[in-house]
Amino acid sequence: MTAQTVTMAHGSGGRAMQQMIERMFLQAFDNPWLNEREDGARLSLADFTRQGDRLAFSTDSYVIDPIFFPGGNIGKLAVCGTANDLAVCGAIPTYLSCGFILEEGLPLDDLQSIVSAMAQTAQQAGIAIVTGDTKVVQRGAADKIFINTAGIGAIPTAVKWAASTVQPGDKILVSGTLGDHGATILNLREQLGMDLDVQSDCAVLAPLIAPLRLLPGVHALRDATRGGVNAVLHEFAGASGLGISIEENALPVKPAVRGICELLGLEALNFANEGKLVLAVSARAEQQVLSVLRNHPLGADAVTIGEMTANPQVCLRGALGVSRQLMLPHAEPLPRIC
């Protein structure tokens, strides 16, 4: 690749595009399905049916700004995000597709860094990027790079997680500190200039989730991304017709993130995460689930933050025991967080 930036030719069906596919994508994502270079990957169905009885299928587009941030970049995020959506369905994330929309003028070095991060993150998680597409739009028609990933993976037969199955009395757990990703991006974007001791928690959660598939009493899982833990709580409440009581004192928040929240008058509960689970589990299963989560580095700070209630409201109980209703905001504090 002699050119230093992405050109319109890289998005055409011509030779420039073929060269970019060969020299950048095929090399980084190297696997037999992609290397066949057909219009789609052809995957063995027997490999899925050996693992489960259902296939999870999920997609997300990533438009984060800035595209590089402490703890990751848009490429790492695009693999983690979709892998996590599959994993919280109970699936084993196995194959991803990848669609790039590139702005003319994007430095090829930036694209290479992003592609390398995708390849490395996928490989470490045992995921293959098996099919893809690249489009280039003129300068000004997109902002640097957008990535879509879709993913598939088998769901083991025993797993029946769904938000509609949560019960009154179920405990609400989180797998670690809240808002690290959102606070990191907010600090960068708003040029708060704080020397924050915090970085994005962007991570593939599949290894943390895998042992939970064997535990009874796990009712529903979500990764708390856009909209934060608050959005997940409202999903659990909406799907079950129940309410939730959260203990404000129990919320694990890093001091740096708490500082940003107090400075700006924001709630860490509304901040995006890219490597945190919210779980609804039976009271009997609570301690075992906590211990399984804490057994993995990604779940070291796992804690119970509240429980499902028959009263169909999401409430936050403060230090003095006073409870207030937690509303889902009309919009989140920060656009293009993922």
Added chain:
Amino acid sequence: MTAQTVTMAHGSGGRAMQQMIERMFLQAFDNPWLNEREDGARLSLADFTRQGDRLAFSTDSYVIDPIFFPGGNIGKLAVCGTANDLAVCGAIPTYLSCGFILEEGLPLDDLQSIVSAMAQTAQQAGIAIVTGDTKVVQRGAADKIFINTAGIGAIPTAVKWAASTVQPGDKILVSGTLGDHGATILNLREQLGMDLDVQSDCAVLAPLIAPLRLLPGVHALRDATRGGVNAVLHEFAGASGLGISIEENALPVKPAVRGICELLGLEALNFANEGKLVLAVSARAEQQVLSVLRNHPLGADAVTIGEMTANPQVCLRGALGVSRQLMLPHAEPLPRIC
């Protein structure tokens, strides 16, 4: 929805986004998987294994400009394009994911038209849009709307189509006239102002392809989109190590498209199509395949345009019998054609 345009709030994890999902997407795409509103769709693996032994998985992002054009819009294109990529793998296109990237300020009426076209096209083709994602970026950070679709479907066990299996002497067939989509977009975009009697051929090709799965002698299929038929010919040549000889006189091109080509000095072979197949079939199978294709309205103009050769070049033989090498252009004539 009281607002008349897409706002940043529609892309947040908050209430505005929930409302758009419920009132627009869930209503249009209505199906049990999407209605579960989990982070991914959960699909029965048994449904796939009843149909075949492999799963095809493909993706494309759509960035076409303009987003509405004679014969379709970006939404219809996003369903047809990915369905066709699955179908030429030999698969039965069954499920799609859908990722929207919306520019702040996009009229909601435009989005509704696009979503309705997607829903209608998918429904007619027996395809369900089962999982999705919506992002909104600020005005100027994207151009109106980009759509990514990924798709999956089972490949029946008997189907072994692959570009690597084409043989010397195989006939090269196309399912109809070349370049209708490219010429339509070129006429709109460059404001040639020609009163063209031509519209995009944008269509789901699965019903045309389905009976081919039962025929012996079909070696490889492609839909000739970006890069046109020329790009497919080079893929067949590259994957097989063979060459191709094309008869210029045999190329089916509508008079209006031929006119645009002559006006601008372009080749219809390089123009994008969104509803045309290129096939490599054994000489013995040629007549039967042509007859099966012509039996469907989408293949009424199917014709043989050339054959695979041992000489590893792609050549175009003109009216006087003189052959010239057909190169893959460095870039195609028109960006954002799909």
